[in-house]
Amino acid sequence: MNIHTIFGAGGAVADQLLPILLKNNEKVRVVSRTAKSIAGVEAVAADATNYEQTLQAIKGSSIVYLLIGLPYDIRIWRVQWPVIMTNVINACKETGAKLIFFDNVYMYGKVDGWMTEETPFNPCSKKGAVRAAIAKQLLQETKAGNLQALIARCADFYGPIGFKTSVPNLLVIQNLLKGKKAQWLANADQPHSITYVPDAAKALYLLANRPDAFGQTWHLPTAPELITGRQFVKQAAAAMQKPDGVSTIPNWMLSLAGLFNRPMKELKEMNYQNEYPYLFGSDKFNKTFEFTPTSYAEGIKETVQWALGEGSKK
Template identity: 55%
Template sequence: MTHTILGANGTIATELIPVLKKHNVNIRLVSRTPQHVEGTESITADALDSEQLLSAILGSDVVYLTIGLVYNAKIWEEQWPVIMRNVINACKTTGAKLVFFDNIYMYGKVDGIITEETPYNYISKKGKVRAELAKMLLKEMASGNIEATIARAADFFGPRATEKSIPSVLVFEKLKAGSTAQWLINPNVPRSLNYTPDIAEALYILATNEKAFGQVWHLPTPAPLTGKEFVKLAAKHLKSSDKISVLPKWLLKIIGLLNPFMKEAYEMNYQNEFPLHLSSAKFEKAFAFKPTSYEDAVKETALWHLNR
């Protein structure tokens, strides 16, 4: 079996590689600038180029789409539909199964628990793009043109998750440096976060179970906890103060005038202002999988940061 990762330099790919090694599959890493990883094959390809992508996927049994584009709505609007169409066409041509690692932006602000049946009600430009990608792939899946599955997660944290993880930047790195942890907008509301090792294990499970295909799955997510509770756990394992500096919405808008990433992130702030409860009950029941507790996940992440 050959398992191919598109977006091979990203956080999720980094966690997925050791999972695939553990299961003794052939691993192919595809990126515009792939890094050599012992025990894997690396191929240079741009997912925006259909011929390059097809050539990179040839011979694959499973393809993981874990590409992360620059966090910019205009770039997403221009490039994501092209990438998704190219990936779908390449998998249809080669017969490779597709596992699409997705986020939850298409749901928008939800009052209550978010399940796989929650309707799309995006309130952001990036959410609109994600909804369109999902609809494109779901249409192909429903038509029987491709064996694919969509795997969704909220914001994530974990060992080896660094600048792409807000909890890593604002909590773990701050506490390790002896600074005060920061939290966005509201540390008093419950907030679902995903643990990257659980994400990687779950992606492999979906890729290797026939019943997973043709469906949407929420990746393993424990019951949400508040920002204060999360920081308290991190501080315990980093032996730091659990004080929190809250970054209010008005300040984030000002920061966005100077910081392009924060400007782009502003439309997603509803995720930090209001409760966000993502349910993975469907996945847990189907595959008898228990998400890693926040206690254990935060402990492992804290230890990794301490030992860097």
């Protein structure tokens, strides 16, 4: 049986990947804590912190996409991420399934210049330390030949994906939609790479179908041109015919908001990513797959069109 199994059904990336798999006539299994019925898809309920449930969910899979997004809380990450990674690795080893792990850039820490697949791990945050540990675990298992796996890494992201998991969507697009002033974290004048999620989803499927892609780390396609938060806001506001002013959220404000809102408290330690240039390079992927990432102009336009339509109902 040739099944593409998605762990983390209902998430921003999973929702973009699913239609691509179905369009290509793949057999798809979606896994989440509560099975969600989707036409033409096998829905399975499993808790990835439970090994037996994880194993049963993976049996019969040719490819497993680990797209789980845990609540943005270091207390949960420290406990659950190591267990989830261990369970998924062991289940893939036991069944022979290939693994694609969708990762972020927290393990790199502060980087002077462009982040590439060769950038060393140097986390400067608690969440970065957790991500570094699970990435190293997977790399060691892969290098030892215990399973076929790859890491697909992406920058902060945006797109027609909802407002919960994308800071640009939340602070810029949603605020403008509500007639509020757009916001940006820390410094709106630093260049900041942002991955367009539909591109990332297309890339995951391309990687899945390329045997020699396994055993490697890949940065998912991201527009190479520089854009600042202020420029992102300006383009989004123009597309929505809204004022293009932007207010920045400094650390002290995150600290204050964090007294009442856990995700805001958790954002504070990651705010260095907005205080300095945040440059994410995907040349390796673009050249290998002859892929042209969606430009910010086009991606922002598509995101705004979604927000004015479906997004306005959410």
